[in-house]
Amino acid sequence: MSLAQLVDLRKVYRMGADVEVVALRSINLTIDEGQYLAIMGPSGSGKSTILNLVGCLDRPSGGRYILGGQDVSGLSDGELSEVRGRRIGFVFQSFNLIPQLTALDNIEVPLFYQRMHRRERRRRAQELAERVGLGPRARHKPAELSGGEQQRVAIARALANDPLIILADEPTGNLDSRTGQEILAIFDDLSSRGRTLIIVTHDESVGRRTHSIVRVADGVVVGHEKN
Amino acid sequence: MLSLKTTETLRLGVESLLLHPARSILTMLGILFGVCAVIATLSVVEGISRKMQEEVLKMGATNIIVQAVRPAESQSTTAGSGSGGAAIMYGLTYEDAERIQSSVAGADVIVPARRIRTTARYFTRRTRVEILGTVPWYADTYRIEVERGRWLTPLDLHKTDNVCVLGAAVARDLMPRMEPVGQTLWLGEYAYRVVGVLGARGMSGASGGLGGKTEDFDRVIYVPLTAASRRFGEVLVDRAAGMNSFEVCELHEITVKVAEAEQVRPAARIITHLLEKFHDTARPDWAVRVPLERLEALERTKWLFVVLGASIAAISLLVGGIGIMNIMLASVTERTREIGIRRAMGAKRKDIVQQFLVETVVLSTLGGAVGVPVGAGLATLIPWGLTKAAATLGVGGEAALAGLAQTVVTPGAVILALGTSVFVGVASGVYPAYRASMMDPIRALRHE
Numbered sequence: 232m233s234l235a236q237l238v239d240l241r242k243v244y245r246m247g248a249d250v251e252v253v254a255l256r257s258i259n260l261t262i263d264e265g266q267y268l269a270i271m272g273p274s275g276s277g278k279s280t281i282l283n284l285v286g287c288l289d290r291p292s293g294g295r296y297i298l299g300g301q302d303v304s305g306l307s308d309g310e311l312s313e314v315r316g317r318r319i320g321f322v323f324q325s326f327n328l329i330p331q332l333t334a335l336d337n338i339e340v341p342l343f344y345q346r347m348h349r350r351e352r353r354r355r356a357q358e359l360a361e362r363v364g365l366g367p368r369a370r371h372k373p374a375e376l377s378g379g380e381q382q383r384v385a386i387a388r389a390l391a392n393d394p395l396i397i398l399a400d401e402p403t404g405n406l407d408s409r410t411g412q413e414i415l416a417i418f419d420d421l422s423s424r425g426r427t428l429i430i431v432t433h434d435e436s437v438g439r440r441t442h443s444i445v446r447v448a449d450g451v452v453v454g455h456e457k458n
Numbered sequence: 459m460l461s462l463k464t465t466e467t468l469r470l471g472v473e474s475l476l477l478h479p480a481r482s483i484l485t486m487l488g489i490l491f492g493v494c495a496v497i498a499t500l501s502v503v504e505g506i507s508r509k510m511q512e513e514v515l516k517m518g519a520t521n522i523i524v525q526a527v528r529p530a531e532s533q534s535t536t537a538g539s540g541s542g543g544a545a546i547m548y549g550l551t552y553e554d555a556e557r558i559q560s561s562v563a564g565a566d567v568i569v570p571a572r573r574i575r576t577t578a579r580y581f582t583r584r585t586r587v588e589i590l591g592t593v594p595w596y597a598d599t600y601r602i603e604v605e606r607g608r609w610l611t612p613l614d615l616h617k618t619d620n621v622c623v624l625g626a627a628v629a630r631d632l633m634p635r636m637e638p639v640g641q642t643l644w645l646g647e648y649a650y651r652v653v654g655v656l657g658a659r660g661m662s663g664a665s666g667g668l669g670g671k672t673e674d675f676d677r678v679i680y681v682p683l684t685a686a687s688r689r690f691g692e693v694l695v696d697r698a699a700g701m702n703s704f705e706v707c708e709l710h711e712i713t714v715k716v717a718e719a720e721q722v723r724p725a726a727r728i729i730t731h732l733l734e735k736f737h738d739t740a741r742p743d744w745a746v747r748v749p750l751e752r753l754e755a756l757e758r759t760k761w762l763f764v765v766l767g768a769s770i771a772a773i774s775l776l777v778g779g780i781g782i783m784n785i786m787l788a789s790v791t792e793r794t795r796e797i798g799i800r801r802a803m804g805a806k807r808k809d810i811v812q813q814f815l816v817e818t819v820v821l822s823t824l825g826g827a828v829g830v831p832v833g834a835g836l837a838t839l840i841p842w843g844l845t846k847a848a849a850t851l852g853v854g855g856e857a858a859l860a861g862l863a864q865t866v867v868t869p870g871a872v873i874l875a876l877g878t879s880v881f882v883g884v885a886s887g888v889y890p891a892y893r894a895s896m897m898d899p900i901r902a903l904r905h906e
Contacts, residue, residue: 288802288899309806316804327799327903331477344804346463388803 488778591686
């Protein structure tokens, strides 16, 4: 069953009065439930734009995006926030943890905006910290954690609201190869448990671990490989 | 659900303020000083105004006081007392009192009085006093309270008895540590029996106006008007001047009490007309004083000061608000990344607005909450400092300063100050919070 559908999706950025930059020409892509997908392409190919649109951080200039049976391409800013909070989990290259909060507090952030009760939030955050193997480090602030540990916190945070899709943007880009492998092992594990994952990367070795690779160039999908 | 979220947002705000304690405190100071100024000014103004109101009320809000005024020029009508110096004849007469009595409708009580300055003596003790010859109903008109013994009676008036009631200070000076009632003291060359002693009333700063003549209610000896007229006569000798001068004055004061405050003005007009008719208008020897009008003038003056204080406070609060806004704008820029993260995690624009607004409101409310007691403390220090300064400089007008001695922090002032600080918090936080909420999440996430 398709979880997300991108139909003739376009994105044009307006730079100034009459300069337009076409980021995405026409993207057609179907993401099935439980799929483990890599989006690959050179920088400037539009892969980050796809990620932003799939993650509901941005609205398309044209076409349709259907997520979990709902057309989200025309939603308001507030409605998009709601969708992000409930259905999307983000993992970033630079971790993007809030520096003044502890690891547990960071994991709680998405739950906070879903109005979950404090005690319940704490319980869930602890459970997630255990699952990503954070252990006693969960009470530390990001600055006191290693890169790998920080990315584990980010993954736990992405899982917090039990999202439909987890989007990872170069999740190993800021990590040494050994730590990168550990993080990817967590993704593999999540996939084997039925999670839907999309990883944007230009690292072939990362791409090969997934079920399939979508290759993007100049704002269009140029290839679809099954691993 | 909402309240749960509000408390959480509040906690978030406080935590983030605690991350930069020095910055938060410095930001808070602006509001603190503003609120301090509001509270200090309002309580000092309120204190002065209450004190003055008290003074005016002592004179009675429904009273009209007609006083004899000694004309400025000395070569007035000479009367036949002629033993050397010129005698001045001026002032109010018993006829005036009768005319007022019969002409002013609704005039409840007419109280004629004579004032004579002299020395009172009790064995070896002496003190300067003012003898007030008056009628028994003076006590009701001026709300006089007898502490020990009794007040003057109609019988005293009728019999022209040499009895007197002492003001608190007179009793203290002449007969310390003993019961004055029943004692006999000397007023000039006449012996008077003390029948009563009054409670302390204090100075009247308002009766003479600020900087004007003040009246000390406690240094007065009250005697029956009839006794005063007979024993001291209508001729008064003033030996203070180089040559002996005499003045002739039947009544120094007539107090007219009306039933209602609305009757005060019309009655005062009639009295003025009446006196203009029978006295020399070229050289008026009388004056009409209306305490009620002073009360109203006082109210206007009070508002003037309140507005003045409010303007100073407003400027201070404005500066404080700009300070908060400035810091918040910097903070928003500094936390761009955090805003991006929160937005990606499902925070709506209004969540972001709330988050930053809470911080500014907490800051300013805290500033206000600290500012109120500090302002109240300052308010008590101001009069203390002023009295000190006046004492060291040797400046007089203690009565005027006495009004400063009490400062009153009213609940209204506290509510106003706190309300204003919350308002400043919201007003100064709205723009930075709006800026934060309008950030594009994608750009915010990439912000370095």
